[in-house]
Amino acid sequence: MNITGAQIIIETLIEQGCDTVFGYPGGFVLNIYDELYKQSDKIHHIITAHEQGAAHAADGYARVTGKVGVVIATSGPGATNLVTGIANAYLDSIPMVAITGNVPLALLGKDSFQEVDTTGITMPITKHNYIVKDVSELADVIREAFSIAKSGRPGPVLVDIPKDIQLQSFEYSPAPLAEEREPACPSDAALEKVARIIAESKKPYIYCGGGVIISGAGEEVAELSELIDSPIGFSMMGLSAVSSNNRNYLGMTGMHGRYASLKANSEADLIIAVGVRFSDRATGNKLRYSQKARIVHIDIDPAEIDKNIPAYYGLIGDIKVTLAGLLKKLDRQTHKEWQDEISVMREQEKSYLPKDTEMHPKDIIEKVMYYTDENTIIATDVGQHQMWASQFYRIKKPKTFLTSGGLGTMGFGMGAAIGGCIGSGCGRTLLITGDGSFGMNLNELATAVSNRLPLIVLVFNNGVLGMVRQWQTIFYDKRYSETNLERKTDFVKLADAFGADGFRAGNMNELDAALKKAFEMQTPVVIDCIIDKDERVLPMIPPGGSIENVIVN
Amino acid sequence: MKDKQFILGVLVANHAGVLTRISGLFSRRNYNIDSLNVAETENPKLSRMTIIARGDEYIKAQIEKQLAKLHDVKKVEILPLDDTVIREHLLIKIKVTKQTRSEIVESVNIFRGKVVDFNIDSVTVEITGESTKLDAFIKFAAEFGIIEMCRAGAVAVRRGIAPLSDENEFLD
Ligand SMILES: Cc1ncc(C[n+]2csc(CCOP(=O)(O)OP(=O)(O)O)c2C)c(N)n1
Ligand SMILES: [Mg+2]
Numbered sequence: 001m002n003i004t005g006a007q008i009i010i011e012t013l014i015e016q017g018c019d020t021v022f023g024y025p026g027g028f029v030l031n032i033y034d035e036l037y038k039q040s041d042k043i044h045h046i047i048t049a050h051e052q053g054a055a056h057a058a059d060g061y062a063r064v065t066g067k068v069g070v071v072i073a074t075s076g077p078g079a080t081n082l083v084t085g086i087a088n089a090y091l092d093s094i095p096m097v098a099i100t101g102n103v104p105l106a107l108l109g110k111d112s113f114q115e116v117d118t119t120g121i122t123m124p125i126t127k128h129n130y131i132v133k134d135v136s137e138l139a140d141v142i143r144e145a146f147s148i149a150k151s152g153r154p155g156p157v158l159v160d161i162p163k164d165i166q167l168q169s170f171e172y173s174p175a176p177l178a179e180e181r182e183p184a185c186p187s188d189a190a191l192e193k194v195a196r197i198i199a200e201s202k203k204p205y206i207y208c209g210g211g212v213i214i215s216g217a218g219e220e221v222a223e224l225s226e227l228i229d230s231p232i233g234f235s236m237m238g239l240s241a242v243s244s245n246n247r248n249y250l251g252m253t254g255m256h257g258r259y260a261s262l263k264a265n266s267e268a269d270l271i272i273a274v275g276v277r278f279s280d281r282a283t284g285n286k287l288r289y290s291q292k293a294r295i296v297h298i299d300i301d302p303a304e305i306d307k308n309i310p311a312y313y314g315l316i317g318d319i320k321v322t323l324a325g326l327l328k329k330l331d332r333q334t335h336k337e338w339q340d341e342i343s344v345m346r347e348q349e350k351s352y353l354p355k356d357t358e359m360h361p362k363d364i365i366e367k368v369m370y371y372t373d374e375n376t377i378i379a380t381d382v383g384q385h386q387m388w389a390s391q392f393y394r395i396k397k398p399k400t401f402l403t404s405g406g407l408g409t410m411g412f413g414m415g416a417a418i419g420g421c422i423g424s425g426c427g428r429t430l431l432i433t434g435d436g437s438f439g440m441n442l443n444e445l446a447t448a449v450s451n452r453l454p455l456i457v458l459v460f461n462n463g464v465l466g467m468v469r470q471w472q473t474i475f476y477d478k479r480y481s482e483t484n485l486e487r488k489t490d491f492v493k494l495a496d497a498f499g500a501d502g503f504r505a506g507n508m509n510e511l512d513a514a515l516k517k518a519f520e521m522q523t524p525v526v527i528d529c530i531i532d533k534d535e536r537v538l539p540m541i542p543p544g545g546s547i548e549n550v551i552v553n
Numbered sequence: 554m555k556d557k558q559f560i561l562g563v564l565v566a567n568h569a570g571v572l573t574r575i576s577g578l579f580s581r582r583n584y585n586i587d588s589l590n591v592a593e594t595e596n597p598k599l600s601r602m603t604i605i606a607r608g609d610e611y612i613k614a615q616i617e618k619q620l621a622k623l624h625d626v627k628k629v630e631i632l633p634l635d636d637t638v639i640r641e642h643l644l645i646k647i648k649v650t651k652q653t654r655s656e657i658v659e660s661v662n663i664f665r666g667k668v669v670d671f672n673i674d675s676v677t678v679e680i681t682g683e684s685t686k687l688d689a690f691i692k693f694a695a696e697f698g699i700i701e702m703c704r705a706g707a708v709a710v711r712r713g714i715a716p717l718s719d720e721n722e723f724l725d
Contacts, residue, residue: 124581128624303618
């Protein structure tokens, strides 16, 4: 059939399995929005308060569903408002397709109204991007965008579409879902080699990253850990891959990792790194990183092998397929001594935990866990609260923990929680945020209210930019430059103004009561939870340091 | 310095923006580029780039792998220096006088170059060859006075029948 470019866009989105898009209209996407209006029974559009929120929502949606998240924005300011969201998805390898309008071809390059070089701006933060200059290519470009976004190591792809392309007509016929490329698997010889390396190890440590979640290989990791009697540590991005109930679960490693996980990471003689990229926040000083260990690095992206930490052996392949192949080549192992050492580390960890506290962030998170279940979607913002959530929230299922890893984006939380909530079929969602981060994206409360989402926003309100302030405490002699916010924002009234409910919790009883009420409701609730501004996130390995420099109390 | 020059042969999609994508990758990942040449191939859908870059073994491996990840890059290979024909092209305009003219023209022959423009007070010379040969001629010409010069980035193909190999076709 002969249809307009705008119709082709919507038809292709539907054809590619997209039923939910996030976005914000404007002059150069009016035609696309007109088609969305006509096709609203097939494709559900969620309007956010700001394009950044829409991009984070598409990201959160993708994290929860494993599908490609789609966001639409107009040219110029609409496109630039997406930038942080796209960069966030890029650094965390989240499959996303961003569609932007632009000025008509004839006006390109003339500094026309609301014209920016969208593909130029987003080139370094997308896996690939396009500007479509011929309507005959439009459908295939969008199909290819989906294919690139979800293939191999996923990432965001942007398609910029000048307005006249949206208006012109062309023949369209539906095509099948964009193919994902065959999952890659390493050779038998390579798997055997790794099996031998593992057999030689007495102190293995599985280091599990976001790639495990993307590839759906949590079970294989758990099986591997059981078979070779190995503890499992996690990068922040990998946290939900394996249930925290697993007997070998040690939790997060890295700058604010849990003590036993950090210690085992540094004492291991073999690190089986799966779907991680050894970011500097995870390794600290690279020259002193886990010096006793051989590193086997398994990843689908060949460029990750040896990029940050040299691998003793690199395996390139889809993690699920690779681990399944590897499991067949391995014999059962037991490492009693190593497990004993780890038990000691766990005991040490306990001794470092805050004791007899009232309203310590750990207490708050434990209280929250009393109300949540394994299906609750947990999103975080960025700061101390994020680290506490990563350390203490006991995640049970993959794709239920949404946090900004690589970019560390304050303001990620609200959008991500909204997208995650919608992706889960409007299931119970909880955002753990800070007063600073919430200030960056609280406009999206409006979106949560309009969509009647069962979203609880738990603000860890310390009145400060806690994480930055913590660095000032430790490294800048307590010169608290611009981190004491001294705001007078009343989050309870704010919730009310947005049409949500708000409660304040200044002690554990109030918190319990607030949570109880909030979990009984099916609409957005803000809980303003007052905590001490001087609380620090521990353990902490100072930047550029190693386990020898760890601060535990 | 452990930094060494190496040559990459890269086949890329032939459309607008590809050059920006490649040079952008070099700048954002902090890789050094010494020269870059690009032109369409016998297949109008593809362009071939010859990139001379510099770095240690780590950088070399990263450049190859990061390039291979770009959607527009179809093939990438580090060409072995000892088994590759490498050519640069030079256009150079030199000051001449009655006295120096014949000496210059003679040297052009020795360098197997060509005089492509000839005037009372200048000649323009074209020379093709390896960069050392071009360097030598430039040094020679400097004695007489270089008015301007223009040197194209190297182009390179491997000896023997095999084209750029597929070995490095990585997944995205
Ligand atoms: C967009 C953005 N700007 C600045 C920062 C730097 N930064 C990291 S954590 C932080 C403080 C966060 O404060 P808050 O949300 O209140 O969390 P807290 O640390 O107090 O729990 C800042 C400013 C950032 N990560 N992102
Ligand atoms: Mg705060």
